[in-house]
Amino acid sequence: MIPYGTFTFFGILFVLLIPAVIIGFLGKRLTNYTSFLTFVFLLIIFSSSKIQTFYLVGYIFWVVILIKGYGIYRKKANHSFVYYSSVFLSILPLIIVKVSPLFESTTILGFLGISYLTFKTTQVIIELRDQSIKEIKTADFLRFLLFFPTISSGPIDRFRRFQQDSQKVLTASEYREYFQIGVHKIFIGFLYKYIIGYLINTHILETQFALGHTFVSNLTYMYAYSLYLFFDFAGYSAFAIGVSYLVGIKTPENFNMPFISRNIKDFWNRWHMSLSFWFRDYIYMRIVFLLTKKKIIKNRRNISYIGYTTLFLVMGAWHGLQINYLLYGLYQAILMCSFDWFEQFNKKKKLWKNNKLTHVLAIIITFHFICFGFLIFSGHLVN
Incomplete structure (x- = not known):
């Protein structure tokens, strides 16, 4: 059963949420009942497909072993090897899912929500390495990973923020x-x-x-x-x-009026925000930091363009390896790099003035560039 896809799902959801609402209005902790709901809804969502259930259970064991293993071995001397190996292994199931249709008639290892579970797992490994997460208990990790309202398509939360919410006991008024x-x-x-x-x-x-x-x-x-x-x-x-x-969790917003964006950067700060911020923090910023630190390329603007291009090509490939998704990623990379160049150019030449008229024009122009990108994304032009 697809989450939020049928009225049967909503009927079951509303009935099972009644105890959560009662517990909340009584000012009691919701964590245990939310964990129970997650277990029940995993059974409901995956009940129609034994193979997806098998893949999900196997994936859970895989990432728990990976997280625990990285937590043990990250303090060893060859930390970089352990870190990069762990990151690669965390995304390996998703890579197999995306690549397998090129060679098989069906997707291997695929199950509902694998992309978003992968984002969460990889994020935890990176934050353990950065020591923004000191340690993580298996129960806390699974509660974060499998949180039932967002399991299939996000929004993508951050562990520390989620953990803070899950540990907080709300008063009745809150x-x-x-x-x-x-x-x-x-x-x-x-x-x-x-x-x-x-x-x-x-x-x-x-x-x-x-x-x-x-x-x-x-x-x-x-x-x-x-x-x-x-x-x-x-x-x-x-x-x-x-x-x-x-159930007492402030899952982050995903959209903030994206069609009134003034430019493509503004758009990606408003559209599917949890995903775009994830890609920004864990791909773009990492690439820029690495290239800057290693002094492989000295020009900061070129480093930024490499980061943007990598980010959007990966984002396109994440949607799928079909030509429309890859072209969409390339298109967004070109837009982002072009706007960044124009923004730097305009700081010197002052050709584009900031006033009410140019603000409206910027929204209209950006809207049409966005819509054409979605037309590419849809596959309508290439199918």
């Missing part, structure tokens, strides 16, 4: 605020995903797709798909965040 936010988010999710998103998909996307590749149909499809992608995914994120609040 939980009342969480409850109000959670219910509001869930209603927003229904509005976005099952009303606006559904209407766009049914009455525009399916119609335009049937018309083929005329200029007008492609243009209409581009706008409609961009809006559909936002409302569908933002709706899902609202469900995940809302349910998280109902």
Whole structure:
């Protein structure tokens, strides 16, 4: 059963959340009941596929051994080898999932949510290495890794922030605020995903797709798909965040009005924020730091461009190895590097003034670049 995908799922969810709400209004700790809910929903989500259940259980054993092993051996003399090996092994299952369709008719090792579990595991290894996490108990790691509201598609939380929330005992008045936010988010999710998103998909996307590749149909499809992608995914994120609040966890926001972005950098600070911030912190910043430290390249701007290009190509490949995803990653890298160059150029030449008119123009221009990127992403142009 896909999370938030059927009304049956919501019916089960709301019934099982009643005790959580009661516990919250009584000002009691929610951690144990949330762990119970995670176990129940794992059974519900994976009950229809024995092979996915097998892969999930195997993956859990894999990453627990990896985290515990790294925690033991990271203090050894050859720390770098242990660290990079651990990072590689943490993403190896995901690599197999992405690459296997090129050679097999079915995906090997794949199960719902493997990408987001991989992000969490890799993040923990990196933060253990940085010593921002001193140590991690297996129970705490599994509670963070398998947190049921976000297991399939995020948002991607950070361990320290999640751990702080899970250990906090909310007062009745504090939980009342969480409850109000959670219910509001869930209603927003229904509005976005099952009303606006559904209407766009049914009455525009399916119609335009049937018309083929005329200029007008492609243009209409581009706008409609961009809006559909936002409302569908933002709706899902609202469900995940809302349910998280109902069990006392402030899962981070994923969207912040991305279509009013003034430039491509602003857009990636507003769109799928938990993912873009993860890629920024654990790929872009690491590449920039490494190249700067090793003095492989002296020009800081070129280092930044290498970081952006790597980041977006990896992001494209993460979505899949199909040509549309790889082209989308390359397109975003070109946009980011081009804007960075223009931003530096404009600081000297002052060609683009900051006023109300240019602000509106910047939003309109950025919106169209974003929408064209989503058209590439959709595969409509290459399929």
